[in-house]
Amino acid sequence: MREEPRFLATLELVALPTAVAVARMFIADTLRRWDALFIEEHMETVGIELVTLSVEATKPREGTSWQGITELKPIKLRLLGYQRHIVFEVTDAGDEALVLPDDRYADESSGLGLVDVLANRWGSSVTPRGRVNWAEIAVYERTEAGLPKRERRPLPVPPGSTEQPAPDVVRELLQRIRDGLESL
Secondary structure, eight states: OOOOOSEEEEEEEESSTHHHHHHHHHHHHHHHHTTOGGGHHHHHHHHHHHHHHHHHHHSOOTTOOGGGOOOOOEEEEEEEEOSSEEEEEEEESOSSOOOOOTTTTTOOSSHHHHHHHHOSEEEEEEETTEEEEEEEEESSOBOTTSOBOOOOOOOSSOTTOOSOOOOHHHHHHHHHHHHHHHTO
């Protein structure tokens, strides 16, 4: 059974360079409202790269004046919040799916190389509604190695024990000792 998103936010823009800045604000504001600030930096970076690629592919020809623009192509941004990940989608008028270049490791500082490094998964496909470029980022905090950080919740007494919890003073002392040992 396919999981339904718990949260959804959508924004429609015109494929102009100003869309990049607006996309950044949209992502930041939405993640703040969803209490997902710990992935804001990565999601903004990935989202900006995908929006930039969409704008570059569908914007008016270079050198066209504002008066010479006869057609504005739309792009649609969507953030979908699932239980374990958030997906950012950009739908544009492109007619070819994005493909990671063969030398993807040569340039991981921008474009799809950067998206490939930061996103857990990403993809691009051409659909009847246009080209959809998307990237997924996990919702949990991660260590530098990429493993999930789990919140430690020590129990006052071991499971199944009949002992009473230690007084607060003893518990604080034991916690300081444990913290000191873990930092070694």
